[in-house]
Amino acid sequence: MRVVETDVLVVGAGPCGLTAAAFLAMYGVEAITITKYPRTANTPRAHITNQRTMEVMRDLGIEEQVRAVSVPNELMADNVWATSMAGKEIARVKTWGTMVGRKADYEAGSPSAMCNMPQHLFEPLILQGAVDRGADVRFSTELTEIAQDDTGVTATVRYRHTGETYLIKAKYAIGADGGRSTVAEQLGFTLEGETGLGYAVNIWLEADLSRFRAHRPGVLFWTAQPGNDFWLGSGVFITVRPWNEWVLVFMYDPDTEEIDTSEEAMLPRIHKAIGDDSVPVTIKNVSTWQVNHVLATEYRRGRVFLAGDAAHRHPPANGLGSNTSIQDAYNLAWKLAAVLKGQAGEALLESYHQERHPVGRQVVDRALKSADIVGRVPSILGIRPGQTDEEGWAAIDGFFADTDDGRRRRKALEDCLDENAYHFHAHGVELGQRYTSVAVVDDGTPFPAYTRDPELYYHPTTHPGAYLPHVWVERHGKQISTLDVVGHGKFTLITGIGGEAWTAAAEKVSAELGVEIASAPIGYRLAFDDVYGDWARTREVTDGGCLLVRPDRHIAWRSHDKADDPVSVLREAAKSALSRT
Numbered sequence: 001m002r003v004v005e006t007d008v009l010v011v012g013a014g015p016c017g018l019t020a021a022a023f024l025a026m027y028g029v030e031a032i033t034i035t036k037y038p039r040t041a042n043t044p045r046a047h048i049t050n051q052r053t054m055e056v057m058r059d060l061g062i063e064e065q066v067r068a069v070s071v072p073n074e075l076m077a078d079n080v081w082a083t084s085m086a087g088k089e090i091a092r093v094k095t096w097g098t099m100v101g102r103k104a105d106y107e108a109g110s111p112s113a114m115c116n117m118p119q120h121l122f123e124p125l126i127l128q129g130a131v132d133r134g135a136d137v138r139f140s141t142e143l144t145e146i147a148q149d150d151t152g153v154t155a156t157v158r159y160r161h162t163g164e165t166y167l168i169k170a171k172y173a174i175g176a177d178g179g180r181s182t183v184a185e186q187l188g189f190t191l192e193g194e195t196g197l198g199y200a201v202n203i204w205l206e207a208d209l210s211r212f213r214a215h216r217p218g219v220l221f222w223t224a225q226p227g228n229d230f231w232l233g234s235g236v237f238i239t240v241r242p243w244n245e246w247v248l249v250f251m252y253d254p255d256t257e258e259i260d261t262s263e264e265a266m267l268p269r270i271h272k273a274i275g276d277d278s279v280p281v282t283i284k285n286v287s288t289w290q291v292n293h294v295l296a297t298e299y300r301r302g303r304v305f306l307a308g309d310a311a312h313r314h315p316p317a318n319g320l321g322s323n324t325s326i327q328d329a330y331n332l333a334w335k336l337a338a339v340l341k342g343q344a345g346e347a348l349l350e351s352y353h354q355e356r357h358p359v360g361r362q363v364v365d366r367a368l369k370s371a372d373i374v375g376r377v378p379s380i381l382g383i384r385p386g387q388t389d390e391e392g393w394a395a396i397d398g399f400f401a402d403t404d405d406g407r408r409r410r411k412a413l414e415d416c417l418d419e420n421a422y423h424f425h426a427h428g429v430e431l432g433q434r435y436t437s438v439a440v441v442d443d444g445t446p447f448p449a450y451t452r453d454p455e456l457y458y459h460p461t462t463h464p465g466a467y468l469p470h471v472w473v474e475r476h477g478k479q480i481s482t483l484d485v486v487g488h489g490k491f492t493l494i495t496g497i498g499g500e501a502w503t504a505a506a507e508k509v510s511a512e513l514g515v516e517i518a519s520a521p522i523g524y525r526l527a528f529d530d531v532y533g534d535w536a537r538t539r540e541v542t543d544g545g546c547l548l549v550r551p552d553r554h555i556a557w558r559s560h561d562k563a564d565d566p567v568s569v570l571r572e573a574a575k576s577a578l579s580r581t
């Protein structure tokens with residue numbers, strides 16, 4: 001049998017696998033990425049794209065391409081609940097950083113705005129980014145068996161077009177093969193949690209609904225009709241293209257309903273959710289999926305890593321699925337590159353589980369809690385399974401009535417929508433990952449306390465383990481984010497006025513360890529000019545201090561002030577962050 005050798009095998013070419021492929025290629029690592037399908041995602045699926053994900057794309061150099069295709073943040077604003085698209089509006093809330101009281105938080109937190117980027121449009125751009133950087137991505141190539149020993153991973157793959165089976169031998173593998181991961185199953189990864197917590201149908205369709213949506217632009221439109229108390233109500237329209245392409249998602253109970261996905265069965269449902277039978281509708285695809293609440297107990301077994309949905313599976317509430325998957329890959333790629341290039345010790349790879357497993361835990365739990373909060377809306381409106389249409393419409397009328405019950409229910413809805421901030425404005429969950437791991441050198445101080453709700457608000461800090469805070473500085477007369485000063489596959493030492501000794505130390509340690517440590521002086525009239533003084537207010541170290549920032553923009557180590565022997569302290573810090581003995 002033919003044998004192909006490589007350094008890293010990436011199983012899966014969804015958002016996670018493609019991001020891994022792109023960054024491994026960018027870092028000069030030999031890798032093969034396989035997907036059993038002949039193409040990238042053929043339906044929209046994930047769409048909410050958060051700021052951290054856009055920053056990953058920024059580092060890859062494709063942010064502008066993504067932005068050009070996406071639905072911009074200002075059109076993500078209005079989350080609407082109504083009896084149908086054409087029907088009575090029940091409630092409206094601003095989402096994803098568009099609310100007046102939250103705009104500043106989002107703008108201050110990142111140089112990149114959130115956007116709505118349907119997965120079938122997003123994946124080809126990441127693929128192009130990967131291929132442009134030399135990635136080897138193989139379509140229609142299915143993993144059938146995988147095994148590992150102390151020296152490497154052996155995968156049996158089948159090229160589906162010819163039926164040829166061959167072996168791929170790799171030093172490491174990433175299981176980015178989604179919610180039904182063969183890698184997880186065959187290599188004995190343990191997954192804990194519950195599956196089958198709900199069943200849903202996605203209908204991807206074209207219909208010009210501009211007259212119902214353009215004046216209240218947004219990403220999610222929730223319909224509430226008698227009889228359906230599912231958390232997605234009677235169906236949610238997800239915007240794919242404004243305002244003529246959508247995914248209508250509705251839930252069903254397989255114990256009481258058998259879903260017929262034929263066009264004849266789907267069209268009446270779609271028209272009911274639109275509330276106007278005269279609207280022409282073209283169905284592009286119908287698929288089913290189930291709600292899970294599952295997390296791998298370990299993200300690494302030997303030479304194999306789980307990433308993306310293979311490691312964490314949860315409802316789409318909060319829109320964190322593909323975002324977290326992309327960010328897993330960003331975390332892991334530079335570590336594999338550093339180990340394979342001999343720049344880091346093997347132990348660095350332990351930090352992947354240490355850093356990303358807690359993130360997975362938070363995301364999986366947050367998604368389930370958010371689904372629960374938003375799922376209270378139908379019952380507040382008086383919608384119950386088994387009720388007649390008359391009972392249901394009367395209950396909705398009662399919600400608007402000048403009665404004690406109407407007032408009580410309207411207040412209950414207001415409270416519920418306020419609590420939905422944890423669903424639609426969880427900025428702290430989106431941006432606020434703080435790592436504690438072998439790849440972070442503690443400076444003996446505690447992480448700063450949260451001054452606001454840690455899930456709703458992002459608290460930037462330069463404490464080791466945190467993500468580098470974004471502020472705007474100036475370079476050659478152009479505005480540039482501190483996030484753009486770092487990344488690009490290398491470590492960066494951020495210094496301030498009087499930081500020449502740190503810069504010299506970075507050069508020396510870089511040469512000694514064979515690891516690129518770039519220097520970036522940020523401060524008043526330095527190379528990166530802190531024109532507004534925002535960096536001085538944010539950096540939490542003195543002018544004489546420094547920050548050592550990892551390729552994934554997390555802070556590995558910091559020194560509060562000048563050091564007597566900068567070379568030796570920087571050398572020790574870099575060696576520790578790279579698990580070098």
Ligand code: FDA
Binds near residue numbers: 046119
């Ligand atoms: P993904 O499942 O995308 O990819 C798996 C890859 O593995 C595929 O390329 C497949 O071919 C490959 N593969 C599988 N088995 C293989 C084998 N044996 N051999 C070779 N290849 C194999 N997320 C989000 O962030 N924001 C959002 O708004 C939403 N919204 C949303 C709505 C709905 C309705 C759904 C169903 C889901 C979402 N999501 C989401 C979740 C999102 O779709 C999901 O988290 C990502 O697709 C996960 O990306 P991965 O790359 O991990 O797996």
